[in-house]
Amino acid sequence: MAPENPKTDPASSRAGVRFLDGGGAVGALLRDFDWAAHPLGPPQDWPAALKLSVGLCLRSSFPTAIYWGPDFRLLYNDAWTVLADNHPWALGRPAAEARPDVWPVLGAQFRETLAAAEGISHVAQRLMMVRGGVPTETFWSYNSSPILDEDGVAHGILNQGLEVTAQVLNERALIAAKTERDFVLDLVERQRVERDSDDVMHLTAEALGRYLGVDRTGFFDVTPDHIVQYRAGWVGGALSPLTRPIPAAVFGARWDAAMRTGETISFCTPNDRDAPPADALALVGSKAGVTVPLLRGGEWQGGFYLSHAEPRDWTRNEIALIEEVAELSWDAVARVRAVEQLRALNANLAGEVAARTAERDRLWEVSEDLLGIATRDGRWLAVNPAWERALGWSAEHILGRDSQWLRHPEDTGGSAAEIARIAATGRTHRLEKRLRTQAGDYRTFAWQTTLFGDRLYSNARDITEERRQHQELLAAETRTRMVLQAMDGVGVWTYDLANDRFESDSEFAALYGFSPEHVARGVTLADVMGRIHPDDLPSMQATIAHVRATGGDGANEYRLQLPDGSVRWIMARNHVLRDPGGKPGKVVGVGVDVTRQRELEERLRQSQKMEAVGQLTGGLAHDFNNLLTGISGALELMQLRLNQGRMDDLPRYIGAAQSGAARAAALTHRLLAFSRRQPLDPRPTDVAKLIAGMEDLVRGTLGPSIALEVSTGADSWPILADANQLENALLNLCINARDAMPDGGTVTIATHNVVLDATAASERDVPPGPYLSLNVADTGTGMSQEVIARAFDPFFTTKPMGQGTGLGLSMIYGFVRQSGGHVQIDSARDRGTTMTLLLPRHIGEAADLIAAGAGAAIPAGAGETVLVVDDEPTVRMLVMELLGELGYLAIETETGEQALKVLESRARIDLLITDVGLPGGMNGRQVADAARTHRPDLPVLFITGFAENAVVGDGPLEPGMALIVKPFAMDTLAARIRAMLAGA
Template identity: 55%
Template structure:
């Protein structure tokens, strides 16, 4: 028989312990007797005449228990109770669940069809929720799942739902009762903690990056000086290798800059098929500069390696933090090993790692350092637990790594003994998707030249950058105009000169930025085409969303070929 109102659902999960207390106190012979008594109290017809004298003490105790459970639940915001009746495929829920799931509370109390009850579940989470529900109607144990609800105003709520299924004497599922908990605030806190942990990693990076950048700048400046000397002596044929050295060092510096920005960027998890071998090799230079010359870095990669479904940026962050921990465990130097391998876990091995049996990618970071005691290992993943001196660590690193890996469907395993080093292994689920075939690089296309009379205005406060852009424009046949700040650029825009394209840095001195110059220029010259240039690559995506038709964006550093192509595209685009 379906329940008639959500607040009279018997609160199966919340009341279970209270009913057991009634049994222990001798009021009832079993929990089921107590539950049946509760149902009788709730559903007795109002005018039914019977002698309840003997039942009065038990009824009073049961009413007190139920009132206590209701008060306990109502005192906790963001918590509600639901019941799913198999017979009519309907959910019944209280006001807490109605608000959390963005459904009409009256409809939730009277009964709402399963498809309508789940209508606001986030599309990416719906399949997993349906699988869990189907499994819950077969297995009698408690099952839980965390997923998102999208409200009509576009806001997203994270819900932790836990339920228990009840079966009849024939073993058929009758109903499933559970609770829903609003986890949105906790999710936001986790994101803030993850950002804090990323910024701690950025702080650890700075020393190694400064050393690396100084080396790269030395290579660039030294190569350019050698080119100048060779040209002065007329030995132009010898300049090629110095040019290659300078370009190579500059490209590595640009890669390090982008890597640093990727670590500091705020973002939610975005799982994609990821090649861990490629990820490790892409980080190798960064890792070596971070751990320093006293630590030898050894890489052991299985080939071919399975892909894993994971957020690549978060995996990079986790790997870097594990390497930093390994370095700190070896203050006098040692060996840091990074290993990837395919791993098939049978039932026993999976159970030991708190995983389901299956195929996983294993990424291990090992060191030859001080190791951990069993007590330290037991608390290694606790938030804010750290063995480092005050001011040397927040204790968030391993806890956030653990949270990220568990959220990705994997686990973290520690092997360590005092004075014998430590191995941290991330087990990540295998992905059956493919990355797609990488296309062979195409030969460079000839640079597009200007049409007769096409004119470009360049505004940039950095003289070297402005000079290079003007030189490229001259080479391609454009007429180039230049300005060092927004005010000077506006003077040119107010003149009668022909201007087919405005190329401007976003950040300009003098109180007028590039966007303000562009907007003013368009008010003077409707339809003026604009190419913005910015060194803030981490804001490029946000900037791109604010561009109007006819506006384009190019991030520094860029090659001259990239600049020429973007100028041509901006001018010729409709």
Template identity: 45%
Template sequence: MAESAPSHAELQAEVRRLRAALDQCTTLPPQDAQRRLAIFDGAIDFAMVVLDPAGVITDWNTGAERLLGWTAAEIRGAPAECFFTPEDNRSGRAALEMRLALQDGRAEDERWHLRRDGTRFWASGEMHPLHDDAGSHTGFVKILRDRTPQHLAGEALRDSQRHVGEVQQQLAESERYWRGLFEQLDEGFILGTILRDDQGHGRDWRYDQVNRAWCKHFGLSAEQTIGQTARTLFPELEALWVEDFTRVVDTGQSFSYVRQFQFNGRWYEGHAHKAGPDSFLVLFLDVTEREQAAQATRDEERYRRALAELGEGFSQLNDIEAVTELACRVLGTSLDAHLVGYGLVDAETETITVERDRTIPGARSLMGTLNFRDYGSYSEAFKRGETVVIEDVQQDPRTRDNLAALHRLETRALVNLPLFEQGNLVALLYVASSQPRRWAPAELQFIREVANRTRSATARLTAERALRDSELNLRLVADTLPCLIAFVDRDLIYRFANIEAPKWFKDAPQSILGRSMAEVFAPELFAARRPAIQAALDGTPARLDLPWAWPDGRRRIADIHYRPRRDARGAVDGFYVFAQDVTIQRDAQALIQAQNLSLSQEVQARTAERDRLWALSEDLLLTADFTGQLLRVSPSWSRGLGYSEAELLSRPYTELIHPDDLPGVLMALDELRRSGLPARVENRVQAADGSWRWLSWTLSLDTDQDRLTGAGRDITREKDAAETKALLEEQLRQSQKMEAVGQLTGGLAHDFNNLLAGIVGSLDLLTVRIGQGRLNNLERYTTAAQGAAIRAAALTHRLLAFSRRQTLDPKPTDVNRLVAGMEDLIRRTVGPAIQIEVVASSELWSTLVDPPQLENALLNLCINARDAMPEGGRIFIETANRALDARMGRVRDLDPGEYIALSVTDNGCGMPPEVIAKAFDPFFTTKPIGVGTGLGLSMIYGFVRQSGGQARIHSQVDQGTSVTLFLPRHREVATGVDLAASQPTLPRQGHGETVLVVDDEPTVRMLVVEVLEELGYAALEAADASSGLRLLESDVRIDLLISDVGLPGGMNGRQMADAARQRRPGLKVLFITGYAENAVVGNGHLEPGMHVMTKPFAMDALAVRIRDLIVGI
């Protein structure tokens, strides 16, 4: 039987599918060209023709090649009219279709078309406009399908088709009726077809129809949905849905459900029915709010029961560990969590100690002491009292950097709830889930409730334990004090007595307990105490002195106190009794009273003696107020300073004080008045003859707080002696400094003589060989001379770094990349006996630093580490980010902020504290004479401080040493570091540019000019600053200035360059200098457009720098 012809509706559906495929092609990114081509050429039953806005063919697919006969390559650039019939071309059919497509969004037709061989075919087609993402019209696509057999059979089928048309119209009206009905439903509607695997089992379904309500529920349009499979739209679809709908189709039995759809987390109540051999329909409602309310009610009841169980359990427990264990078990069971724990927090060290936790079988426990930072960057949130809620550790930025630790615990979601006491973080409750989880508000509230009750229970047990300890301590204290301590209740019954009771009562303490005071004391003794007892019961403390007959027969005088005690409601429930034997004190008081008369006489005598001391003392004694007025002065003022007492008392004492010392004196007086503590101050005071005398004062506050008293000792001679001593010490330091300079100079002379011997000797031999005509192997002499010169340059660089006057060329630097580039050089340098291990921090910050200087520092530290391990060992090079607060900044002598830390650690011999204290001092070394210069660490320290950072040493003898360089974080993108880049000989680069060379050394000037000429540049020369400036102020073209820093002619190179830039603002400048003059170059940093090279330098390096400056690199 012949294949039935597709209906018009089927053709339209296929056209829509092809249009959608074409749209998908246009939206694919450029890198998906292969996929675009596969989609475009895959529709082999349809001809797809792409036109530009003018109707010129730009492309067509394989189906078009098969149907029309032309290949895509042959047809590109031809007009669309080539496959229209002559009669259609005469009527302008192609242009009409393009206009209609632009006007209506599509143009349909069924008509005859032409093939390449001239034959005709009847085709059904549609034309659609094409637009880019901005909405601009970019062309058309025409889709054709050969329907010639159907057209030829059309006459015979016309009547049938009319009948079919009528039926289709009726069906369409019926479909419109039912579709309108379904579109108006609040229920979502699905008409779907089960898709089966090779065994006939349902594996998916296709959406054939959906209504507006369905689209609203799932955020997809009908066009996006119809024809798609469920697993295409919802990749994580649960298999249960497919199984249930397949069972409806297979059995014909309807199915009802209330279930949560994981795609959007919503709950739906639905009914599924069979609709055809493999089709089904579903009507459903969103019942999320209803289900959530019901679930909330169930959760509330479950949590209420759990809290009741928790409260009952807490009331029966008297052990803190048992309380936390019960809390973890209840939480884990109620929330179905795989890990629950409660621990005490040490906020200072950012650690938590977990003594008990609850895990499901097979899960790891967290018991022990843990560091917050190992599990995420949210410890600051704890300190702010925030509950940390994470639904998926793999997605949350707070935990993405700590996934390894969390994966070991099989944790995907977690809640951490901090607990505070008096404003301090004291404990933490954590709950973890092995799957991603949306923590409901009721769950979080339940966790908070359990946490608070657990904290209250542990606080109660802690308080009870403290109370027991307090009672024991109270008993211990009470039994230790040498007095009677007892407690009497409102019924005047003794309830407590300390160990002193036998001294005061005939019976032992146990005998008076439970007995009343009226029973213990004789009636007359009780009556004497009765008023004080009543006062205490009324809430007023009472005190009385009474005679007391002790059991040993002695009669004593007792100082008795009755102190009321109040219960929780504030009512007096008894009073404490404190009785102390004061017989000796009372006897002493009587004796004191008897001695008062003689004491008064003695005071008068001592006052006279004090007046004699006031008059005869050589110290300057005074009484003054805080307004600046002297109230009383000793005669020594007149003797020592030459003023009369009247002169001193009539003028403010601040006029006598040296102006430079007055602020310090006033500050000392303010502190004396504020604190009341004695003050010491030294200052100069002017004598009557105009001379200045140094006085050392001891000042104290007088009892009425409005005056001060003081004594001043003349220390002028001591000050003169100290000044003389300081001058001698400074002379000694200068002498030692000159000795150190001499030591350094001698060493430098030795090193440079060796280097010059190699240079001069090589050049002499080179001259001899050239004179003899022996030109073979000359390069070994030039190589030897160059090597010695390079070593001499390195020595001067080290000296400049040691003096901290080397000009830095800071750049944003990736220290991880720098370390990686140095690693091979370090391994070769330290040798095979030393193992190198690099621990580089991920996402290390950038720093602004001179890369070559940092390389030198790193290599120097590794060499020091190697020397500390003569038998071999391990060197650890580590990088890390460090954020220092004010406290940690003070510890490391750094401003608070963000730094990168570069550490070099060895397991060598280590250093004692006295060596660490001197490690950064210049010339200090523990190596034998001739082995170490003592400048290495000093150079590193100077470079790091000059870069805005700090260097720190941590070392233990026989354990090893760690040196850490702290460098400030820089926000710009770091640059790469090429450690081994060699400078090749450059070809000629010049194009007529002119370079001015200013240097007072003819040899240097000659070499630079020759390099410039080799590069193809024009060169101008000047021997001093004045002649160079004349050229710069002329109209001569100058593209680059190369100048020494130190020049004759009245100004240095920097001043000449600054003057030249007044006339030539954009002038590029390269300073070449034998030393770095920071005062000229700018304290180690250059202005934009200025660069520096330190002599000596290789000519090829100079050539590269000149080329880069000329071309603007």
């Protein structure tokens, strides 16, 4: 439908309406419109502010609308038409008629903007729009600015915005996903501290049941004859616990087949295709449910179930969460069961040791050990009844004789020698002896003999059976492996320290990526270490050394680098088995694959990174839109005044455009500093002199209510840094300190020489060595720990809206880190703040700081020739114009290849000015290096807005080279050119 009262004469053909030229389809509609009958009247009679605003609107590529006059008459551009269902009917209509769905919200905002004559921005504003006849929730970020006449009176609204509905909905989804991730991570951490598998299952069932609001959750095992036996679970009150075994066939063929193949089964009502038979549902009492089968080694061994007493829809996200929790929990159950088996083995071993200890403590008469008392020469004075029970010899056969006649002929040594050693040293003597029984065989005893006064007291323990204990321990170990072997993701192994061989189950081989053939021929320690991730090798080697040296048990976590390139996280626990002599013999190990948990944690970190990126880009777009609006508006007003022949206002508009451009440049410099990608010009710098040169500026910035104290030692070390960036950082810190002391106070600037050892350097993530510490301290309000944690985040600020971009500290952080240093905040509420910049010491003398004053007179050229290389036509044109104004001859090229041809010619070249980033495969640094090959002493000036370290670097440039950062003032460029041609 066309606008009101169209006619064929183009409006743009009449005088005074050139501002309607262009503008695409909407511009054509406005030009063809008969405005004589419209409340706004003919366009040539419109107020200048409305003409200017309409011209800006039509030429903007951004969705832009104007709401003019008391009725807020609606005018807009092509980009805005996609936002309304009633274009072109809405053009020129009152906003209340054209936008009735959103006008209750916008009308109040626009009237507030007109009354205050101040612009306002809205981020993610919720607006209910009618789309296709259906009310739809939408979200918009937009800016509303009052349109003022020359007297400052507001007559309308300039509105620009974009729809962010998809972004808001994605953020909602991210928040929901983060909530689920937090739930899973919290559950995993709580599972880790449990020591009983039933406790792990009950904890999991209750946590997920309460989280999803279901009536019953739990685990079940499946016996070899396919009987479902219910394990630990949780109920919310509407259903009873499941305790009785139920044949799997009761749940139907579909359910049974799915469980065997690992397929999750869910049903929302008893009539669903996947719902169990009615008899089964009556038996368990549920009308909706989810069952996740749990397989080990490809075999169905159990499951995790959720039941609800009433029909319920299960979302895809809920199903995915249930499956993930089931798998993670089953891994946790397997881990705890493995630890339980090892704990049981340890308890058995400890019981045997305790039993042996108790036996030694029994009374003489009932002891099974051979107890005896002998003279100093070894003749027995008394023996206990255990001698006869163990050897068959009565006390009458033994008393008065030594035990030499009973010893095995192959045992070396003798009683006389043994007794002599005991008498000489006065120590307890221990050895093993084989004694002959009355039946003629030999039994082995562990002897312990002590000299007390003139008597020998002996205790001999029969260790014949203990010789066979090692085999029994191996059998117990084998049983443990068999119990754990079927658990998915759990590997069990035995490592023989003496023979360097692993005995393992199939799960161990799967975890470490060994083939069955490799396992068959024997896995060595070198094979296993070859699978360890290089970053984790040192800790693994330390663990092995600890086991060999002490025989102590332990647990650790490490990564495996498998032959297929994948990385797997393993959490392992080792238990050391000792031989009869007490030395470490074998190591029993259990390993659990925790890769999935680590991946989950990594996904959480990635989500947090994406949230930070969203905050960064949102803040950047907001600030740049404001700056570009000011620049483009000033330029269009300048064009309008030129067309009108009015020159008086041009300086004001030029100043506004230059101010916006300077603020945009400062914003990009801060962003590059934050990202550690800004082009730096590091030079040896005396920080004490730099501070002295800034002292008057800092005092003026702080104001009369704040005292400044400066403490810089004469022996302060020089540093290698970009002096201009350091000055900006120091001034920023002083401004922050001033803002933190609204009632006055003291700012202290101090320098100290410090040397960081390895520990201190590691805590600050810098190399050990000498550093200069630059401190800025205030006595202001201080910061909370929450503010300190976010102080270096981009666009984070505690100042009121409109006072600062929130990039100051992030810029300082990026600059200092790019310079190889560290930034530290020490602060507390109501006790002030100290900001510390640690910058690496420069070995050598500091250079004098020379800076050309802005606006200083620039000597004219003397016919020198300058080669300019830049692929941006506008920049190239400006530099060429400046060189011509200064009296230089100039040659311009667009690419590095073209510049190289000029440099290889015989043409006179006194200075090379080149952009760093050039098209065609040859960057500015490569052009400069090629130029120095043909012309070794040629001065080179790099101009860039962003320089990779590989091109310019963070170190000092070579002699005769300098760097100037875009955007730059023309007088600054002129001063740098003259200085370089003069050899300065």
